[in-house]
Amino acid sequence: MTTRPAYLAVLFAFVVFALPAAAFAQAGSTRLALVIGNQNYKDLPALKNARADADAMKGALTDVGFDVQLIADAEKAGMERALIEFRNKITADSVVLVYYAGHGLQASEENYLVPTDAKVTDALDLPLVALSANQILSQFENTEAGSIIFILDACRDNPFLDKGGKTRSIGNKDSMSRGLARIASKHTGTLIAFSTSPGDVAQDGTGKNSPYTQALTAALRTPGKSIEAIFKETRAKVVETTEGKQIPWENSSLVSDVVLIPEEGGPKVVEASPCDLAAAHPSDPDRVGPSVEYANLDTQVAIPACEAAVKGDPENMRFKTLLARSLDKAGRGDEAYKLNEVAMAAGSLAAYHNMGNLYRKGLGVKKDFAKAFELYQYAAERGHPExxxxxxxxxxxxxxxxxxxxxARVWLEKAANQNWGASYDKLGLIYLKGLGAKKDMERATDYFQKGSDLGDRSAMVNLANLYKSGTGVKQDLKKAFDTYSRAARLGAVAAYVNLGNLFAQGQGVEKDPVEAAFWFTLASREGHEEAMERLREALSKLSDEEKETVKQRLEDWARSRFG
Structure with missing residues (x-):
């Protein structure tokens, strides 16, 4: 049996929505759904809720106007036939939904839906015995569908764990990695909603249906609820039901906020304006459309777009807060302050957050941490995750x-319960160092892992540090290298330095002085003193040809990050 590296993990439930601006709004548009429930497997453990959850989703989707095709306990050939038959029904502007409940696996950053007849003895088997989620999605992207909804409510436990809780070998001796591989949709406007945080398992619950499916099917039937609101309501219910053990998570780039069952006289769809698309805040509870990280906010686009939005709808506080955020980025604190004052008077949590930022930075006002804390606390008490x-x-x-x-721990846990990755990082530090709590390495590692799974670069660095040193975990230099690499792609300077050291010393990776110099250069550009010293030492040992290679690597890095 080959021992080629492959990283295999349980695939946890998530939802991918691809919704163009007119989704669900067009009168008479066809709604088509394929629901697959795989519960009884020949070579893997049977699942408790998969068939019941599929039945429940069929009922909910039928109630909101979908023509639903249901198949259960499908073998690979049956799944393929059903997908082809379903794809052939799609007409122009159809609303297409595929729901899968069953075992799911991830190998080498590819997600697989597992048919009931699949026999998996090696990670290399998966492309042959299971169905690639990316390939399934591409089948529908290449039709004339107006919108695509792809729901994977996959395995709720690890089918390759032994009774002692350790990963059972599947032939290649590789242990399973955590987390999910992302699916990149070609459609404009997506929403990814996980039934649980990346890296965690979803609960089966004690009833007929899993807590997530029970909450989601109820929310889907609620009149007047937009897609965004449906998943917020689902998350709140699941957190309550599971006492915080399961926390659904969404990552939205929808350009429309769609209402599945419009109330009489109510909107069918709320379009994201140019202002929303240019400046929407990731944690704003009133956000419409995809979010824009502060570092990526282009003030030359956002300010005129939001000025026009405010002029066109002066009573809309969301536009005022987005314009204030854009002015903040441009360094125009006085103007941002005035807009935030107006929006705060109307109760906008985003405005309280914005104003807290101004006081924390001393932009447009005298720096005042106590005032910033007061403003943040007001929004925090009302559920603002950031x-x-x-x-x-x-x-x-x-x-x-x-x-x-x-x-600190109380508030960080509240934010973590809304999947704010940075909070997991600080909770990890609390338990790593025993700050106001008993040292707990297992808990610290778990929190760093969760923060890492949610994309927090600081948590990635702290997790990698544990694997590098073998603190609280078995030393694993390869895992440390991989985790530092993820953090480096997100711009973590500490990761640059550590990668330089690993390449310089040949730890977890083949020794490479050119790569070491490359990473030390990136860190030096950020003013890191240790890296500057290491870079001088590294460059002194490189040939002119090797130095030219470093220069080329730096140019390639810049292009990959900035286009």
């Missing part, structure tokens, strides 16, 4: 408030 994290962080640092690790 400000729950901000309050926790300020307690953690003693910034604007007396340092209090116990209170």
């Amino acid at each position: 400000d729950q994290n901000n309050v926790g962080y300020m307690y953690f640092q003693g910034q604007g408030v007396k340092q209090d690790y116990a209170k």
